[in-house]
Amino acid sequence: MGRIRKDPNLILLTALLGAALLLPLAIRSNQYALVLLTTILLYGVLATAWNIIGGLAGQLDLAAGAYLGLGAFTTGTLLIRWNVSPWLGMILGGLVAVGFALIVGYPLFRFGVKEVWYALSSAALVEVLRVTFLIWSQVGGPVERYLPYHEWSLYHLRFATYLPFFYIMLGMLVLALLVNHWIRQSRLGYYLMALGENEEAAEVLGVNTQSCKLEALAIYAFIVGVTGGIYACMYGFIHPNFFSGPMSTEVAILGIVGGLGVTYGPVMAAILLVSVRELLRAQLGGQLEGLYLVVYSVVLILIALFRPQGLGPLVRQAYGRLLSRVAKE
Amino acid sequence: MSAPILQVSQLTKRFGSLVALNNVSLEIREGEIFSIIGPNGAGKTTLFFNIVGLQKPDAGRVLFRGADITGKPPHKICDLGITCTFQVPRAFANMTVEEAVRVGAYQRYRGREVQRKVDEVLQICELEEYRHQRCCDMGLAPLRRVELARALATEPVLLLLDEAGAGLNPSELAGFMEILRRLNEEKRITLCIVEHVMQMVMGLAQRIVVLDYGEVIAEGTPQEISTNPRVIEAYLGKGAVC
Numbered sequence: 001m002g003r004i005r006k007d008p009n010l011i012l013l014t015a016l017l018g019a020a021l022l023l024p025l026a027i028r029s030n031q032y033a034l035v036l037l038t039t040i041l042l043y044g045v046l047a048t049a050w051n052i053i054g055g056l057a058g059q060l061d062l063a064a065g066a067y068l069g070l071g072a073f074t075t076g077t078l079l080i081r082w083n084v085s086p087w088l089g090m091i092l093g094g095l096v097a098v099g100f101a102l103i104v105g106y107p108l109f110r111f112g113v114k115e116v117w118y119a120l121s122s123a124a125l126v127e128v129l130r131v132t133f134l135i136w137s138q139v140g141g142p143v144e145r146y147l148p149y150h151e152w153s154l155y156h157l158r159f160a161t162y163l164p165f166f167y168i169m170l171g172m173l174v175l176a177l178l179v180n181h182w183i184r185q186s187r188l189g190y191y192l193m194a195l196g197e198n199e200e201a202a203e204v205l206g207v208n209t210q211s212c213k214l215e216a217l218a219i220y221a222f223i224v225g226v227t228g229g230i231y232a233c234m235y236g237f238i239h240p241n242f243f244s245g246p247m248s249t250e251v252a253i254l255g256i257v258g259g260l261g262v263t264y265g266p267v268m269a270a271i272l273l274v275s276v277r278e279l280l281r282a283q284l285g286g287q288l289e290g291l292y293l294v295v296y297s298v299v300l301i302l303i304a305l306f307r308p309q310g311l312g313p314l315v316r317q318a319y320g321r322l323l324s325r326v327a328k329e
Numbered sequence: 330m331s332a333p334i335l336q337v338s339q340l341t342k343r344f345g346s347l348v349a350l351n352n353v354s355l356e357i358r359e360g361e362i363f364s365i366i367g368p369n370g371a372g373k374t375t376l377f378f379n380i381v382g383l384q385k386p387d388a389g390r391v392l393f394r395g396a397d398i399t400g401k402p403p404h405k406i407c408d409l410g411i412t413c414t415f416q417v418p419r420a421f422a423n424m425t426v427e428e429a430v431r432v433g434a435y436q437r438y439r440g441r442e443v444q445r446k447v448d449e450v451l452q453i454c455e456l457e458e459y460r461h462q463r464c465c466d467m468g469l470a471p472l473r474r475v476e477l478a479r480a481l482a483t484e485p486v487l488l489l490l491d492e493a494g495a496g497l498n499p500s501e502l503a504g505f506m507e508i509l510r511r512l513n514e515e516k517r518i519t520l521c522i523v524e525h526v527m528q529m530v531m532g533l534a535q536r537i538v539v540l541d542y543g544e545v546i547a548e549g550t551p552q553e554i555s556t557n558p559r560v561i562e563a564y565l566g567k568g569a570v571c
Contacts, residue, residue, distance in 0.1 A: 187435045194421050194432040201419035203403035204381050204412050206436035206483050261423070 008323055020170055024163055034162040040274045041169035042231065047254035047266030048176040049223035052183060054252060055260040057216045058196025060115065063122035064251040066129050067097040067221045069243035071228025076238035077139050079147055079156065086157035090229025097225025098218045105217045109210045114199075123245060130243035144237040157233040165234040172230065173267065176223050180263045183219070192216055193261065257303055259310025268311050273299070331359040334487055334519050335380070335411070340389035342375055342543075349375040350386070351543040357487065362513050362520045364534035366527075366554075368563060371540040373523040374416055377489050381413045382406045393487075407436060413489035414476040416523075420464035426475055427451070427460045433482030446482055454478040454508060470501040477508070487519045488512075494526040506532055531555070539563065 027033040046064050053061045071093030078084035078092065104125060113121055133140030150158035159165070183189040194202040195209045203209055232238050254273060258265025276299055280292035307314055335357040342350040349372045357363045365373050378384040380391055382403040391399045398406055406412075412433075421429045427447060434446040451457050454474045459467065464475060473493055480488055490509075494502050506529055512518045524530045530537065530551070537554045539547040541563040547554060554560055 187439075190428065190432050190435060193424055193428070197421040197423065198419040200383055200403075201415065201421070201479075202432065203383065204407055205433045205479055206404045206407035206412075207432065208402070208404045 008326075017174070021167075024166055029161065029163075031162055034166055036275070036278050038162055038166045038169050038234065039278070040270055041166070041173050042227065043251065043254060043274045044267040044270035045169065045172045045176045045227050046224055046251045047258060047270050048173065048180055048263075049220045049227075050251050050255040051180055051258070051261065051263070051266050052192070053213075053216045053220045054255045055258075055262070055266075056183065056189060056196060057192040057213055058260070059213060059216075060119040060252065061122050061217075061220070062119050062245075062248045062252055063125045064224055065126040065242070065244040065248040066122075067101065067224035068228040068231060068247070069126075069129055069133070069240070070097045070100055071225035072232035072238050072242045073133065073139060073228075074225075075229030076145065076147055076232040079233075080145060085155050086229055086233050087155075090226045093229040094222040094225035097221040097228070101217045101221035102214060105214050109213045123248065126243050126245050126248050130240050130245075133240035133243065140238075140240050142240070144239045146237045147233060149236070157230075158236070162234065165230065168230055169227075172223075172227055177263065177267070179219065179223065183216075184261075184263055188212060188215060196261075253300065257300070257310055259312025262310065262312030262316070264315075265310055265312030268315060272311070331361070333357065334359045334394060335521075336390075336392040337376070337380065338390050338392070340376070340379060340386050340391065342372075342379055342384065342386050348543050350379065353389070353540070353543065353545055355538050355545060355548070357519060357521055358536075360513070360517055360519055361535045362509075362522065362533050364530045364537045365521065365523045365540060366525070366530055366537060367540035370542075371563075372543040373540055374491055375543075376540070377413055377491055377523060380406075380489065381411060407483055407485075410484070410486035411489070412480045412483050412485045414473075414480050414491055414493055416491040416495070418469070418472045418476050420467070420472055420475060422465035423463060425461050425463055426456055426467075426478075429464055429475055430456075430478045430482050433479045436483040446484075450478045450482045453481065453512070455504070469496050470498075470505075473497065473505065474508070481512070481518075485518060487521065490520065490522045490524075492523055492525060494524055494529040497526075499528075502526065502529060505529075509533060 023037065024034065027037075046068070050061060050064060053059050071090060074093035074096045075086050075089035078089040079086055108118060108121060134142055147158060148156060150156045151160050153159075183192070191202065191207045191212045194205065195207055195212060199209050228242070231242070254269040255266045257273060258267070258269035277292065277296050280295050284291040284295065303311070333356045337356070338354045340350050340353045341348070353372070353376060365376065367373055375384065379386045382398075382401050382405070385400045389399070390397055393409055393411060398409065421432070430447045430450055431443060434443045434450070438446050451460060454477055456471065456474055456478055459471055459475075464472065467475070477490070477493065494505060497505060509520060509522075510533065513520055520533075522530065522533065534551055537549060537551060538545055539554060539557075539560050546563060547557045547560050549557070
């Protein structure tokens, strides 16, 4: 027990979590700030999940939007048509995303589609799904489908305030981080890191690279799919544009900027970049459309130039220095 | 004479019009140190890749202890007890030495046993001081030992080493050979070494096969090979034997 209590990592994490829990108190009922914070958490969850396939296993996946959309449509459709609670719906949504990931992932990995080709194939998936759902009028179609309105219903996961979604998303983030942490220290994690570095070398050491990649893809798709269900409830509608290419790319960018394979890197990247982006949009959006994207890209380019290994290692160094200073005193 | 552990029979591998292996047959016996030599481009690495399953042969068979393993995927062949190291080290650049060896150790162990295996292998390969160093920060000599350690952690019965001595200075080479000799004698691991460094081949191998242009041109003990006119011709060209 004594060792656990003294572990500085654990103290820091508990402090951060506590601060996050209390954050809504500070901003009271400012709905804009709540949406902003929840969006940061959302991207944090997506990028943390992406870290499993993209960071650890080194597969440049650009299909986050596909799994998010599938989760959202499963949850939304079940609620609208059959009044199925989103709590169940989001789990089913996650499973649908996994099913889809396996159907697509099996042939991709079986025939050794790698690197740029994997990136392009996964990016295409998002667009294929978007168009499919635009045409598929029974569940999708070009018009938004609204989820039933409720002032406050836990069963329907519908609330007149964003506050509950902030906490649900925070819970998802903690889960995603725990899953990441657990994989990182498991056999699967070592296998993923090895195959991400060199596939043939991993193979002769007994790693079934094909099934490891599929496992990683399935875990990632499940987390993103479940998050999609929450996403639909939070915004109160579903639309084929949920299958978003730009969003998928952004998730990958956050994962890369955070530092590939660093468990907490993507979250830090999400906190930094998503808030920068949203602030820029709020400040510059009214002056010239798209101007915020220009500034945002400059920030990305600067990070790529000066911190090509990502933000994760930077914070790790600073944290290490802080710890040693505390230890001295 | 001990039983064969690996039999390669009439193996052929083509890349387009290039015949990298032409009807190659050879036999490695249980417990020995076997060597494959030959000039550059003779097909040595291709032969290794076809044995461990990284490439599939166009014709011929590979038998491991009598069972056909031709064309099986590498991870299955590793599970049976055959693995290899690479000519150009394929380090897991961003992993520490300990982590890299761990990948191999998971092949046969779970839980705490994994760490025990890792420690054992690191000690054998004299890598304990490098334990927490990242592979990309290491020199060639220790990196070659990391490749060896990774492979050893999978507990192979037959280990294929592809030019593991290349680029090592004489004292590093002597140390490396000593480790290999110990593995063969104490752990009873059958070794198959592909090598250009003659000092290593002549010092370790009990039997040698010579490949040239994808074909076996000679087979025998180190003494027999070093005086074989066809071998000298393959290395030095016609007219070198007078």
